[in-house]
Amino acid sequence: MLNHINDYKGIALSDLCRNATNIDGDEFVGIKFDWNTHESKFDISIVFPLGYRIGIDNEAIRSDILSLISLLTEYGDNKSTLAHQKSNSFVQYYSFPIQAYMNIMYDFLDRGRYYTEQDETYTRGNSGRVSWNRTIRHERPIVQKKGIAYLTMQVRKRNDTDKNLITEISKYCVYDSFLKLGWLYGYNLPPKPAIKFNKNIFLSVLREKLAITHKDRDKRLIKDMLDIVSFVDTTEKSEQDFYFGTYKFEYIWEKLIDNIFGIKEKSLYFPKSTWTLFYSNNKENRALLPDTILKEQDIVVLDAKYYRYGETSAASHLPSSSSINKQITYGEYIFNNYKDEGDIYNAFIMPFRRSNEFFNTELNYLAIGVAKSDWKKNDKHYELVLGVLADVKHLMSVRVKPNNKEVHELLSIVRETIQQL
Structure with a gap:
């Protein structure tokens, strides 16, 4: 206190x-x-x-x-x-x-x-200290035989x-x-x-x-x-x-990741769906919205997860099946429509302290494992969702957004880790 x-x-x-x-x-x-x-x-x-x-x-x-x-x-x-x-x-x-x-x-x-207050203030009037420069600029004179005269003048306002x-x-x-x-x-x-x-x-x-x-x-x-x-x-x-x-830092975490690593045109990569109806007008559904699309030679679909794994190393503090399957859907959509733009990867980004006793590293980004589904063969890169820890203090210190250096470093970690599996 x-x-x-x-x-x-x-x-x-x-x-x-x-x-x-x-x-x-x-x-x-x-x-x-x-x-x-x-x-x-x-x-x-x-x-x-x-x-x-x-x-x-x-x-x-x-x-x-x-x-x-x-x-x-x-x-x-x-x-x-x-x-x-x-x-x-x-x-x-x-x-x-x-x-x-x-x-x-x-x-x-x-x-x-x-x-x-240092500046003098002025008002229109007939008494007080006259500012002739302001009067000439702001007041209209009348012409008389002896010259011009001002009916009102700019006088200093004393208050x-x-x-x-x-x-x-x-x-x-x-x-x-x-x-x-x-x-x-x-x-x-x-x-x-x-x-x-x-x-x-x-x-x-x-x-x-x-x-x-x-x-x-x-x-x-x-x-x-x-x-x-x-x-x-x-x-x-x-x-x-x-x-x-x-009380909802997860939203700030998502925006921080998106601003550092993401592209502005990410809506191009949103999976969409439509109802074709027999008895009424068709209906377009809202698109699935991935948090961030990283693009540099290859594409990485990033999901910012403000989860506790980086503090505890407990598997129970990792994303669940619903999040994993959603990421695979994003990757599959991009693979089917934009695979000519490079290889497609998936990753979760979670916070950690690089000095944490469980990890104790000098790295700002650390791959900690990969999530797979049982409804895919897991033979395509996008079908594997990599878990990556990001040092929070480092990310908060990044001032240039988007940041090519950070994009390149994260992509290299994702690409190299997945390709070695």
Whole structure:
């Protein structure tokens, strides 16, 4: 537990981190931030997916956490229910703007101060300090015998209240950012702002300011403040629970595999079916959808399985007959229609830590066995479904997607293993 005043200094990030087990509902992957009202303390935990190799020292773990945040931000969607907030008797879903919080924190550290309004604002009027350059550009003069005259001019708008309010909102957002994410860098909290949170007023002031701001950096900052104010509950409390993550990491695992190894035109390889009806119009059924089609000289149909085998080496944690037979159907369809595009292979991709005691390898991809069916002769490559473990930390570090290097390495492992059987 972390005290919300000064316990960030010297914290060991390793004490906050662990892997999901996928046992007894332990499926959440992401950041949990529970506020203990009675003790005024946080309970922060960072949960990594199955198979992720968590670093040892603070610097390595911080990099791991940022990688996890990046992955969840990039791949989270409605299927994976990216974030949720606990409430007394129900679950409320929302999108936690973690990037906005981090941007606010970084901006404050870089500026060394809170945001203050520097630009002068102008309005149409007859009294006040006149800006003749703006008046000439924006106002229409009238012609008189003695020359031209302006009925209205551009005068400087003085509103110190609004200026001070922008700064106070900045203080609120900075405090809230350090409150929620300061532990990541061991930063102490800045002073708690005196201003009382008012969502409607804050939003109105920020939107008005955004409309007249021209500096890119300031515009980005105001947008981040808008995201934070929009997110904060109307309970007027920064000290509220929030979860940033997912209970369905299998969807993110599928998308990660597809983005690294897959081709965009995979729908060409989807097996389709049709009902030809005697008493009504024919009906086209939805196509079978393989997760990923890898294509480089040969074709590999990949099925991303977020299963526990890579942690346990237990055969009971491998794909079942239904998954195996479905893969063979995919391969057979492609073989019958696209075999001139190369040899056809099948593989399951499952997560693991390459340092796992059961495998203990330096390889990022490890073939662990092959699945066969009893309704095929198993004399064609696509009729054998290869089980491949992929190091999760390595895949999460791959920034180029699709990645030709990874495609080539995985294809080589699949091809060489199957051809040797």
